[in-house]
Amino acid sequence: MKVLVTVKEVAEVADDFEIEGTEVDERYLEYDLNEWDDYAVEEAVQLKEDGPADEVVTVTIGPERSEETIRMALAKGADRAVRVWDDALEDAGLLDVETKTNLLKSVVEEEDPDLVLSGVQAGDDAFGATGVSLADELGFQWGAVVNALDYDADENVAHVHRELEGGVEELTDIDLPAVLTIQTGINEPRYASLRGIRQAQSKEIAPKSLDDLGLDAGVIESDLDVTSMYEPESESDAEIFEGDASETAGQLAEVLREKGVAE
Amino acid sequence: MSDVLAVTEHRRGELRDVSFEVITAGRQLADATGGDLHLAVVGGDTEAFADSLNREGVDAIHTVSVGEEFNHDVYAQAVEALHAEVDPEVLLTPNSVNGLDYAPAVANSLDLPLATDAVDLDYDDGLTVTREMYGSKVETTIEVGGDQQAVTIRGAEWPAAEGVGDAEIAEFEADIDTDAGSTVTGFEEVGGGDVDISEADFIVSIGRGIEEEENLDLIRDLVEATDATLASSRPIVDNGWLPKNRQVGQSGKVVTPTVYLAIGISGAVQHVAGMKGADNIIAVNTDPNAPIFDIADYGIVGDLFEVVPELIEQFE
Numbered sequence: 390m391k392v393l394v395t396v397k398e399v400a401e402v403a404d405d406f407e408i409e410g411t412e413v414d415e416r417y418l419e420y421d422l423n424e425w426d427d428y429a430v431e432e433a434v435q436l437k438e439d440g441p442a443d444e445v446v447t448v449t450i451g452p453e454r455s456e457e458t459i460r461m462a463l464a465k466g467a468d469r470a471v472r473v474w475d476d477a478l479e480d481a482g483l484l485d486v487e488t489k490t491n492l493l494k495s496v497v498e499e500e501d502p503d504l505v506l507s508g509v510q511a512g513d514d515a516f517g518a519t520g521v522s523l524a525d526e527l528g529f530q531w532g533a534v535v536n537a538l539d540y541d542a543d544e545n546v547a548h549v550h551r552e553l554e555g556g557v558e559e560l561t562d563i564d565l566p567a568v569l570t571i572q573t574g575i576n577e578p579r580y581a582s583l584r585g586i587r588q589a590q591s592k593e594i595a596p597k598s599l600d601d602l603g604l605d606a607g608v609i610e611s612d613l614d615v616t617s618m619y620e621p622e623s624e625s626d627a628e629i630f631e632g633d634a635s636e637t638a639g640q641l642a643e644v645l646r647e648k649g650v651a652e
Numbered sequence: 653m654s655d656v657l658a659v660t661e662h663r664r665g666e667l668r669d670v671s672f673e674v675i676t677a678g679r680q681l682a683d684a685t686g687g688d689l690h691l692a693v694v695g696g697d698t699e700a701f702a703d704s705l706n707r708e709g710v711d712a713i714h715t716v717s718v719g720e721e722f723n724h725d726v727y728a729q730a731v732e733a734l735h736a737e738v739d740p741e742v743l744l745t746p747n748s749v750n751g752l753d754y755a756p757a758v759a760n761s762l763d764l765p766l767a768t769d770a771v772d773l774d775y776d777d778g779l780t781v782t783r784e785m786y787g788s789k790v791e792t793t794i795e796v797g798g799d800q801q802a803v804t805i806r807g808a809e810w811p812a813a814e815g816v817g818d819a820e821i822a823e824f825e826a827d828i829d830t831d832a833g834s835t836v837t838g839f840e841e842v843g844g845g846d847v848d849i850s851e852a853d854f855i856v857s858i859g860r861g862i863e864e865e866e867n868l869d870l871i872r873d874l875v876e877a878t879d880a881t882l883a884s885s886r887p888i889v890d891n892g893w894l895p896k897n898r899q900v901g902q903s904g905k906v907v908t909p910t911v912y913l914a915i916g917i918s919g920a921v922q923h924v925a926g927m928k929g930a931d932n933i934i935a936v937n938t939d940p941n942a943p944i945f946d947i948a949d950y951g952i953v954g955d956l957f958e959v960v961p962e963l964i965e966q967f968e
Binding site for chain 1: 663668722724728747748749750752753754756757759760761765766768769780783784785786788789790791792794795796797798801804832833834835836837838839840841842843853854878879880886887889890892896899902903904905906909910911913931932934935936939945946948949950951952953954955958959960961962963965966967
């Protein structure tokens with residue numbers, strides 16, 4: 390079977406930063422592979438190594454810069470990549486769930502995978518909704534917040550655990566084709582080996598414009614409009630211990646003794 | 653058309669707290685839109701659930717008696733059918749694991765703009781949602797256009813609704829295909845193991861700041877010197893450095909010790925959900941802006957690799 394993994398390059402914000410209008414100033418952003426997608430890539434590569442998957446393809450919505458991140462997924466074992474970008478996307482504001490759903494739908498229809506894996510959420514905008522929305526749009530089955538996956542080839546069913554709140558997991562059988570959103574902890578993502586990194590250089594990253602996907606600019610019209618961005622006000626009324634490590638540890642020890650939890 | 657439809661949530665026979673929070677958020681919104689607040693209760697003992705949910709400010713409760721437990725196919729179909737019936741301006745659902753398993757599908761099917769994980773809502777001729785980005789480092793306000801919208805709300809951001817209401821409770825007959833492609837086969841408790849951290853009086857909890865697995869030895873020394881119980885935030889368990897029964901947070905254990913010493917933990921909302929009930933929260937973190945300091949009673953802004961050895965010395 391073919392597994393498609395949605396991979397996002399996310400921005401991480403430095404400890405100190407400035408906001409320009411409705412965006413964090415570019416100088417304070419660092420880009421990396423979305424943590425949840427890293428687990429999704431690993432799960433797909435393991436499906437290939439274990440037998441059920443023949444091919445692992447990644448798809449990214451992102452500018453040319455994001456190829457560095459995509460190469461990381463290729464170095465970990467994905468076979469090839471598709472990158473969706475367009476000048477129209479460059480100028481768009483927030484890419485909302487609907488927009489991402491429609492862009493990814495076109496790629497899924499072209500690639501025709503049996504299974505789509507996606508991170509539960511992205512570390513930057515954290516909508517946590519694109520995978521399930523995409524499944525609905527495609528008429529695929531789905532499972533959100535999956536932290537264990539056992540694919541049964543005979544029945545073409547994914548036996549999954551969904552991680553609920555409070556230390557409870559739900560056991561669910563999901564018919565393929567399906568979209569599963571992958572939670573961290575489902576596996577241990579590998580580091581890219583030097584050999585993998587070298588091989589990734591020769592793997593294909595196919596750029597796709599809206600035109601290539603048979604879409605027009607209307608697809609990126611959004612009903613969501615970011616009107617302000619600000620740092621949340623600190624509500625801290627903590628008593629902060631001052632001094633060097635020895636002094637602060639001394640004050641902390643005093644509090645622990647005072648509260649009667651340590652002697 | 654300015655009503656609000658809010659979907660409640662239950663698991664294993666009990667309504668979840670967010671069901672009462674979504675009433676408060678829904679009422680607040682319905683007051684602003686000048687409409688009614690409708691609740692949806694899908695599956696389980698709908699009659700008993702509806703009685704409990706009949707709190708002040710609820711105008712109508714629609715029960716859909718299909719299945720015992722959550723199933724996203726059933727929920728999606730039921731909510732879509734109810735949406736057609738009630739025709740609300742705003743659809744509210746919990747931003748829970750299960751909320752995220754059906755709300756995006758409903759929004760897509762009904763072509764509703766979707767804003768997830770709202771921490772605040774405002775309505776003035778249109779809906780504005782407040783959300784966090786970049787791991788809670790920034791907040792954004794987002795205007796959500798369209799005639800009708802879908803919003804998932806974060807748990808514990810609104811108080812639970814109280815009082816006794818006089819809502820109209822009625823069974824909603826929906827034509828639901830219960831064989832749609834996913835089947836819930838059971839539940840499993842995770843953890844167990846050697847220690848029950850929810851019983852502990854003094855918890856030393858470690859997060860990403862520990863950097864390497866080998867560095868955990870330092871924390872174990874502290875735990876031994878102070879006779880504490882060792883716990884952690886999610887990344888430590890994800891890395892396989894500690895077993896799942898040591899994880900504090902939304903998807904782990906909820907703890908209520910006398911003292912919770914959070915070392916190298918930034919204080920993501922999912923973690924805080926599991927430990928905010930501690931009597932005293934003490935945080936050690938290099939980043940003075942880390943959200944953990946917002947809920948801490950005491951804090952050290954400093955390097956754990958300098959502070960912890962000094963602290964161990966205090967108890968040896």
